Amino acid sequence: MKARAEALPTQEMLINMGPQHPSTHGVLRVILRTDGEVVVNARPDVGYLHRALEKIGERVTYAQFMPFTDRLDYLASMNCNAAWAWAVEKLAGIEVPERAEYIRVIVCELNRISSHLIAFGSFTADMGAFTPFLYAIRERERINDLFEEICGNRLTYNYVRIGGVSADLPDRFLEKTKEFLDYFDPKIPEYNDLISYNKIFVHRLANVAVATPEDAVAYGLTGPNLRGSGVRFDLRRNEPYSVYPKIDFDICVGTGERGTVGDCFDRYMVRINEMRESVKILRQAIAQIPDGPVMAKVPRVFKPPVGEVYFRAENPRGETGIYLISDGTVNPYRLKIRAPSFVTMNIFEKITRGLMIADIVAVIGSFDIILPEIDR
Amino acid sequence: MLESLAISLVDAVPVLSGVPLWTITLLIMVVVAAVVLTFALTYAGLATYVERKVAGDIQARIGPNRVGPVGILQFLADGIKLLLKEDIIPAKADRFLFVLAPYLVFIGSFAAFVVVPFGVGLIASDLNIGIYYVMAITSLVVVGVLVAGWASNNKWALLGGMRAAAQIVSYEIPVGMALLPAVLIAGSLSLQDIVRSQGGLFGIFGWNLFHNPFTFFSFFLYYVAALAETNRTPFDIPEAESELVAGYHVEYSGIRFAFFFLAEYGDMFVVSALATACFLGGWHVPFLNAEALPAVWGNLFSLGVFLGKALGLVVVMMWVRWTLPRLRVDQLMRMSWKYLVPLTFFNLLGVSLWLLLFQGRGIPQMIASLFG
Amino acid sequence: MEPKAIFEAVRATFGEAVSELQEEGFRPAFLVVSPEKVREIGRFLRDDPAMKFDSLMCLSGVDYPDRFAVVYHLHSLAIGHRIGVKAYLPRESPSLPSVDGVWPTANFHEREAFDLFGIVFEGSWDLRRILLPEDWEGHPLRKDYKYPEFYHGIKV
Numbered sequence: 001m002k003a004r005a006e007a008l009p010t011q012e013m014l015i016n017m018g019p020q021h022p023s024t025h026g027v028l029r030v031i032l033r034t035d036g037e038v039v040v041n042a043r044p045d046v047g048y049l050h051r052a053l054e055k056i057g058e059r060v061t062y063a064q065f066m067p068f069t070d071r072l073d074y075l076a077s078m079n080c081n082a083a084w085a086w087a088v089e090k091l092a093g094i095e096v097p098e099r100a101e102y103i104r105v106i107v108c109e110l111n112r113i114s115s116h117l118i119a120f121g122s123f124t125a126d127m128g129a130f131t132p133f134l135y136a137i138r139e140r141e142r143i144n145d146l147f148e149e150i151c152g153n154r155l156t157y158n159y160v161r162i163g164g165v166s167a168d169l170p171d172r173f174l175e176k177t178k179e180f181l182d183y184f185d186p187k188i189p190e191y192n193d194l195i196s197y198n199k200i201f202v203h204r205l206a207n208v209a210v211a212t213p214e215d216a217v218a219y220g221l222t223g224p225n226l227r228g229s230g231v232r233f234d235l236r237r238n239e240p241y242s243v244y245p246k247i248d249f250d251i252c253v254g255t256g257e258r259g260t261v262g263d264c265f266d267r268y269m270v271r272i273n274e275m276r277e278s279v280k281i282l283r284q285a286i287a288q289i290p291d292g293p294v295m296a297k298v299p300r301v302f303k304p305p306v307g308e309v310y311f312r313a314e315n316p317r318g319e320t321g322i323y324l325i326s327d328g329t330v331n332p333y334r335l336k337i338r339a340p341s342f343v344t345m346n347i348f349e350k351i352t353r354g355l356m357i358a359d360i361v362a363v364i365g366s367f368d369i370i371l372p373e374i375d376r
Numbered sequence: 377m378l379e380s381l382a383i384s385l386v387d388a389v390p391v392l393s394g395v396p397l398w399t400i401t402l403l404i405m406v407v408v409a410a411v412v413l414t415f416a417l418t419y420a421g422l423a424t425y426v427e428r429k430v431a432g433d434i435q436a437r438i439g440p441n442r443v444g445p446v447g448i449l450q451f452l453a454d455g456i457k458l459l460l461k462e463d464i465i466p467a468k469a470d471r472f473l474f475v476l477a478p479y480l481v482f483i484g485s486f487a488a489f490v491v492v493p494f495g496v497g498l499i500a501s502d503l504n505i506g507i508y509y510v511m512a513i514t515s516l517v518v519v520g521v522l523v524a525g526w527a528s529n530n531k532w533a534l535l536g537g538m539r540a541a542a543q544i545v546s547y548e549i550p551v552g553m554a555l556l557p558a559v560l561i562a563g564s565l566s567l568q569d570i571v572r573s574q575g576g577l578f579g580i581f582g583w584n585l586f587h588n589p590f591t592f593f594s595f596f597l598y599y600v601a602a603l604a605e606t607n608r609t610p611f612d613i614p615e616a617e618s619e620l621v622a623g624y625h626v627e628y629s630g631i632r633f634a635f636f637f638l639a640e641y642g643d644m645f646v647v648s649a650l651a652t653a654c655f656l657g658g659w660h661v662p663f664l665n666a667e668a669l670p671a672v673w674g675n676l677f678s679l680g681v682f683l684g685k686a687l688g689l690v691v692v693m694m695w696v697r698w699t700l701p702r703l704r705v706d707q708l709m710r711m712s713w714k715y716l717v718p719l720t721f722f723n724l725l726g727v728s729l730w731l732l733l734f735q736g737r738g739i740p741q742m743i744a745s746l747f748g
Numbered sequence: 749m750e751p752k753a754i755f756e757a758v759r760a761t762f763g764e765a766v767s768e769l770q771e772e773g774f775r776p777a778f779l780v781v782s783p784e785k786v787r788e789i790g791r792f793l794r795d796d797p798a799m800k801f802d803s804l805m806c807l808s809g810v811d812y813p814d815r816f817a818v819v820y821h822l823h824s825l826a827i828g829h830r831i832g833v834k835a836y837l838p839r840e841s842p843s844l845p846s847v848d849g850v851w852p853t854a855n856f857h858e859r860e861a862f863d864l865f866g867i868v869f870e871g872s873w874d875l876r877r878i879l880l881p882e883d884w885e886g887h888p889l890r891k892d893y894k895y896p897e898f899y900h901g902i903k904v
Contacts, residue, residue, distance in 0.1 A: 338808075
């Protein structure tokens with residue numbers, strides 16, 4: 001909803017939203033030029049959390065970089081771990097045992113649910129409804145418990161290894177996961193009853209900050225944000241990796257059910273629906289998982305051959321691309337991480353023009369950005 | 377009224393006959409004020425506790441449970457903490473106005489307690505312009521909020537203050553318009569008179585809520601508009617934690633912040649009490665005439681009933697707060713000017729016509745008259 | 749389309765501006781192009797009906813031992829193929845045309861390459877430092893970067 005501002009001549013005001021602000025999801029700073037409540041221009045300023053991960057990557061070995069990938073997108077550490085492992089394996093041509101691949105898919109999808117839960121919860125909290133956040137946290141807690149059983153950690157897992165995973169699944173893990181899925185499945189309609197189709201909520205989101213499919217592709221939106229614009233593209237399907245080709249699931253896209261295709265509500269609904277698809281994937285993966293080793297033979301001093309590889313994986317926030325250059329030594333020669341949130345911020349200035357201050361919050365929340373990944 | 381109380385006191389206690397009448401009147405005033413203020417503060421403190429418990433319950437968690445049994449003393453601990461906190465006044469703030477603002481808000485909210493008809497005889501001052509007084513004195517809140525937002529010299533606070541001003545000014549109109557049907561029916565602005573007018577018929581069917589369809593809607597219109605006037609979710613855009621950080625009180629700390637906080641809870645009670653008095657029969661006990669009881673029992677009964685009704689409405693406000701998301705500022709304005717204002721005007725017209733056509737009788741009375 | 753075919757097609761249009769196809773050990777394969785032609789080649793790759801590289805997945809700066817490079821990873825949502833484009837730059841005053849008019853998403857990537865490598869993208873909308881403070885000295889991802897000892901008088 002574009003507000004009209006031509007009625008009264010007024011003076012523009014410059015407001016700093018962030019780096020400390022409750023709903024910028026971290027240390028993001030948005031420089032707002034506003035005309036009263038109407039935003040004339042919103043320019044994102046990133047980099048407050050820059051930790052030079054790419055430079056560090058050139059100093060450590062391939063295996064040593066794994067814990068750093070935990071700190072990329074801390075709400076989806078497993079996915080970042082696995083993306084790194086897949087990229088390195090692709091570079092070195094390592095064959096990973098099938099069980100390990102299934103375990104990776106299971107933990108990645110669990111982590112996708114937990115990440116989308118946070119996205120859902122914090123987004124509704126941004127919209128002023130604080131209650132769904134705690135419901136989301138309650139469910140996420142159970143996923144954290146599962147992960148704690150696997151690797152002992154609850155946030156930065158460091159579980160996936162180059163060539164497999166660090167340990168086989170603990171006893172009864174698959175049953176417990178199934179129990180969780182049975183518990184979680186009916187929760188999604190509950191969320192929809194609770195908040196998704198709430199009239200105020202819909203009115204706040206529908207037709208706000210529309211990213212047209214053309215814009216979404218041109219500006220490099222990926223993952224749920226791209227699909228929210230109605231583009232049916234999912235790396236798990238279109239550029240399959242790991243065991244995803246053996247698994248059947250739908251690609252959720254924005255349909256503009258309450259407004260225009262590509263508005264905040266569509267991006268939000270894509271995440272809600274993707275949780276359901278993840279449940280589907282998990283059920284199949286649990287049914288299909290074979291027995292066997294979980295770690296391939298990877299030499300202790302690991303030196304991949306000279307070469308360059310670009311690998312991208314479908315992470316909860318979009319496409320995490322890893323561009324890796326090896327010069328045949330134990331350290332990567334250059335590694336570039338294409339972080340989805342970072343690229344997403346590019347479109348921010350364009351689609352926030354003419355919105356209101358409250359909508360800026362909605363846009364940040366609907367993109368589900370995470371700052372450690374933007375700033376790396 | 378206080379003067380007549382003083383005269384009767386002097387008559388009852390001969391020792392006091394030497395004391396000038398105005399001294400006694402003044403003393404009584406101070407006592408009454410102290411009682412009302414104590415009630416208001418205790419209520420506000422307990423309300424914060426209840427709010428947190430209600431929030432906890434809605435959010436599938438426990439809520440405060442550390443200080444005292446089931447956390448009941450939490451509000452005392454919070455109050456003491458706020459008292460002991462450093463009082464920060466930003467260097468570039470307008471010092472005088474910054475200090476003044478919390479008091480304005482506090483006075484605006486708590487002065488309204490004076491005309492709340494707690495019971496048959498329990499009213500600090502039964503002003504004959506009761507409703508008008510409440511509307512006027514609670515407008516002081518918006519001045520305080522605006523002053524706070526401006527004096528903080530913070531852009532978020534300024535935005536919050538501006539939003540609050542726009543919001544409260546917009547919603548005063550539907551609030552007033554939605555209360556007028558009760559005034560029309562009672563033919564008086566005094567809250568006590570309005571409550572008395574809702575006596576009859578087992579003490580429940582006399583309520584203005586059931587008087588006719590228009591008053592029934594009036595109640596809900598009033599409640600929605602009043603929710604907006606108290607700046608509570610879903611209308612809390614002046615504070616809007618996730619947008620404006622904390623809005624107009626972003627720069628306040630310690631006890632000054634507590635004043636804003638208490639005023640919010642005071643406001644909640646005042647609007648709920650008005651709704652109770654104007655639509656829910658005030659202190660009328662169903663199936664029991666409190667005025668016919670002996671003075672002490674009648675007062676106690678009616679006090680309990682009134683508080684029960686009003687606090688029930690307060691709890692509903694809390695429930696709403698933890699359930700709904702927040703409107704955007706333009707949607708809020710649209711809701712007031714495009715929906716609530718026309719609807720309340722329409723309602724007022726409807727009630728007036730009803731009273732004209734049926735000589736002031738409500739639907740329950742008509743039904744009752746059918747059965748003789 | 750196979751990298752070989754893409755190479756042939758681009759070469760047919762741009763001739764010597766596309767010097768080489770790097771295939772062995774490179775996934776995806778790279779077209780090595782001359783830096784000054786990057787924008788034209790980009791536009792061709794995006795608009796040609798057989799190419800339709802509508803999405804720029806990633807743009808990276810690289811500090812090779814003897815020279816810099818800017819690497820573009822392209823993907824076509826419409827057709828589903830991908831290709832890399834690489835432009836080598838001299839170490840002294842590296843600069844090349846910006847492609848943010850072709851793929852708007854390039855802007856943030858270019859700002860990052862400018863910030864961390866000091867590669868100048870001519871004709872960019874908005875070329876400022878992005879991750880580091882405005883007053884940071886040097887470009888940290890260059891291999892010859894010297895770590896500063898002080899920042900604003902604070903020992904690091």
